[in-house]
Amino acid sequence: MTVSSQNDALFELVKSLTKSEKRQFNLYVGRLGGNVDAKFFALFKLLDKLKVYDERQIIASGIVTKQQLSNLKAHLYKQILKSLRLNPIHQNIRIQIREQLDFATVLYQKGLYKQSLKLLDKAKTIAIENEEKNIAYEIVELEKIIETQYITRSISTRADELTVQAKKLSQQNVITSKLSNLSLQLYSMLLRIGYVRNDKELQNVETYFKDRLPKYDFNSLGFREKLWLYKSHLWHSFLTQDFLKSYKYAKKYVALFEDHKNAIELHPVFYLKGKNYLLESLFFIKQKTKFISALAAFDTEIKKKEIPFNSNTEILIFQYYYSNQLNLHFLEGTFEEGAYLVDIILKKIKMYDYRIDQHHITVFYYKIACLYFGMGKNEECIRYLERIIYSNEFIAGQDLLCFARILNLIAHYECGIDHDLERIFKDTYKFLIKMENLQEVQKIFISSIKALGDVFPHQIKSEFKKTYAQLKQYEFHPYEKRAFLYLDILSWLESKIQNRTVGDVIKEKAKFLP
Secondary structure, eight states: OBOOGGGOHHHHHHHHOOHHHHHHHHHHHHHHSSOTTSHHHHHHHHHHHOSSOBHHHHHHTTSSOHHHHHHHHHHHHHHHHHHHHHSGGGOOHHHHHHHHHHHHHHHHHTTOHHHHHHHHHHHHHHHHHTTOHHHHHHHHHHHHHHHTTSOOTTHHHHHHHHHHHHHHHHHHHHHHHHHHHHHHHHHHHHHHHOSOOSHHHHHHHHHHHHHHSOOOOGGGOOHHHHHHHHHHHHHHHHHTTOHHHHHHHHHHHHHHHHHSHHHHHHOHHHHHHHHHHHHHHHHHTTOHHHHHHHHHHHHHHHHTTOSOOSHHHHHHHHHHHHHHHHHHHHHHTOTGGGTHHHHHHHHHHHHHGGGSOHHHHHHHHHHHHHHHHHHTOHHHHHHHHHHHHTOSSOOOOHHHHHHHHHHHHHHHHHHTOHHHHHHHHHHHHHHHHHTTOOOHHHHHHHHHHHHGGGSOGGGHHHHHHHHHHHHHTTTTOTTTTHHHHHOOHHHHHHHHHHTOOHHHHHHHHHTTOO
């Protein structure tokens, strides 16, 4: 039976290894002695050569029987992880502290209490300095256990000291946990239902946010607590479409890292996310000058390798850098100039394969479709939209799926594919009703597209003007404005009314952006 590589964890792990990591694994196995010809190493070499995971091919190789395969795979998986843990590139602060905690535990179990306490004190200092407060709390708890067995004259003072320290760390960890839970739930809401669509949804989000935002003294918050606080406010502001507030908290988020330079090295993933939040916020509020400046700064950091580079950050840099490069061309209306990005993005998606999640691939396909639409290449636009609409493989939020269908409807109209227009109109309308995502902007627009089929050629421009006037009133509506974030319908209508390209209309508007 052939199993998809995306369903086999071991195969994914093997394929994620860099050349240096594979070389280290070879050395690691060699150091174990007598293992070079071991079955798990033979399996590793076979998996490394395979293009796709094929269980039949593995069994046919004679390395292992079908009954033994599961255990052998588990053993190989464990050995690869052990090898990776020894790799200097993966030796971050957290792993180093945990290693010291493990050493201290071994010393404690041998009855070498003084040596264990000395090691724990050193590890605790490093943990607190680097905002690793969960591990710091574990260390204090072990210190308390040891102190009850290693009696000294200072036990009473030491007991008070450890008790106060444990209480403080516990309180900070509770706040962090509550804030990180809140942030995750708000992010999940945004992916699942998109932006709030009415007063009821807004009230639900506001109530959810206020009820779960823990009480805190801002001056007592450390880097970690502030980070999750800003993230929570960010997702709250995105959900409620308060993009000025999104910019405010994204700016605070990035500034937090700028005030703690060592945190960029320790938490590069969080830093990259902060840079992306900042760029997205500036894009939404159409602050062109600040957006260009922030994107240029991001570009410089990447080129100068100021952001730690590993498998994790490599993917995020690709996603955030190229997504915002596309946003720049949308902001300026320079669609043709952005065409070169398509090949780069597609090659990188193929190169990263299973390492990039389907949601982000879907977002890229939608942005590429929008780029082609702006260029007037509607057939190409449709091709990428159909990858989203008719695929069970790709994952996207409700809003993105809805506007992919609406853009598909427009692109078919632009192509003059009249025989398909009625079917697409019905499918789109049914989909929006089923998803409970039919807003006024969508109702007006879909009805107007349908009505164009019954209008004489000389009346089409008047129909566009009528639709434009109806939609314009919703441009800054607290709930309806989200439609214009996904698709610049107004600029398209202006292009039809003025007999110009969408790109020219947006370029003209871009001249007046701050």
